[in-house]
Amino acid sequence: MSLLTDIQLPAVQLAAVSKSYPGAAGSVPVLREVSLGFSQRALTAVMGPSGSGKTTLLNCAAGLDRPDSGKVLLGDTDLAVCDERELTAVRRGRIGFVFQQFNLLPMLTAYENVALPLRLRRRSVKRDRVMEALREVGLADKADRRPAQLSGGQQQRVAIARTLVAEPEIVFADEPTGSLDRHSGRQIMDLLRAVVDRAGRTVVMVAHDPAVAACADRVVFLSDGKVVGRLDHPTADAVAARLSMWER
Ligand SMILES: Nc1ncnc2c1ncn2[C@@H]1O[C@H](COP(=O)(O)OP(=O)(O)OP(=O)(O)O)[C@@H](O)[C@H]1O
Numbered sequence: 001m002s003l004l005t006d007i008q009l010p011a012v013q014l015a016a017v018s019k020s021y022p023g024a025a026g027s028v029p030v031l032r033e034v035s036l037g038f039s040q041r042a043l044t045a046v047m048g049p050s051g052s053g054k055t056t057l058l059n060c061a062a063g064l065d066r067p068d069s070g071k072v073l074l075g076d077t078d079l080a081v082c083d084e085r086e087l088t089a090v091r092r093g094r095i096g097f098v099f100q101q102f103n104l105l106p107m108l109t110a111y112e113n114v115a116l117p118l119r120l121r122r123r124s125v126k127r128d129r130v131m132e133a134l135r136e137v138g139l140a141d142k143a144d145r146r147p148a149q150l151s152g153g154q155q156q157r158v159a160i161a162r163t164l165v166a167e168p169e170i171v172f173a174d175e176p177t178g179s180l181d182r183h184s185g186r187q188i189m190d191l192l193r194a195v196v197d198r199a200g201r202t203v204v205m206v207a208h209d210p211a212v213a214a215c216a217d218r219v220v221f222l223s224d225g226k227v228v229g230r231l232d233h234p235t236a237d238a239v240a241a242r243l244s245m246w247e248r
Helices: 054-061 082-093 109-119 126-136 153-166 182-197 236-247
Strands: 008-024 026-039 042-048 069-074 094-098 169-172 203-206 217-221 227-230
Touching: 008 054, 026 054, 026 069, 026 217, 026 227, 042 054, 042 182, 054 169, 054 203, 069 094, 082 094, 094 153, 109 153, 126 153, 153 169, 153 182, 182 203, 217 236, 227 236
Parallel strands: 042 203, 042 217, 094 169, 169 203
Antiparallel strands: 008 026, 008 069, 217 227
8 A cells, every 4th residue: 555655746726615506505515625635646535424515526626517615736736726628638648437337338348438538638559558558457358348248347337448558647536436336336436446556646535434435545535515624544443433422
């Protein structure tokens, strides 16, 4: 497992990020001046009760949503003030996203799904590079299959390969094991660990299950739109104990 002492430089830094959504009785704050950094070459899990703002935090950090105030620094780039064209370029070139529901295109093969980000960036698609990404997730032999011909765990691995092929600075994953059984979920977590430990990449994920969060280097706890705790080198028991403090 990565040593947090070696990885203090944040890949993404949020400073006083606030976000509200319109509600029946006026605007409802969802993130309240959140400040935190996601360490490079580490796996960070974001946890908290339902509605605490985890997905909103991830979406703001990934440039999928825009905060009302505060900064979201990816290197020197403040995503909070980028216009749509700049954000699209950042999302395509520098950020990877893995969703709970995989979001693969059903008519395309695994190979074609993985090649898609390169096509969208108008890069020439090098077959070796696409196959290398499929190999990294253990699916080089399934390159010609369509998503419906793959298990849920295999589909999620294709989605991870699709993210890795673009060599993002940081990968965000919103409950990447949420649609999978325990065994497939475990395989996805082993893969995300390898992505960090062997390939030296940075991963931030939302997790609900303390056993999944225990695979992370660090857990950040959100409650009611605020960061209320951090736990380094977590165990499932320690995570569950912390969560119970805010879920009572
Ligand atoms: N587009 C939106 N419009 C209005 N309200 C929203 C929107 N997105 C999220 N919310 C509200 O913001 C709050 C936080 O939502 P968010 O999805 O970030 O929480 P979460 O911690 O990820 O929840 P869960 O664990 O249930 O997925 C919720 O009350 C939600 O209803």
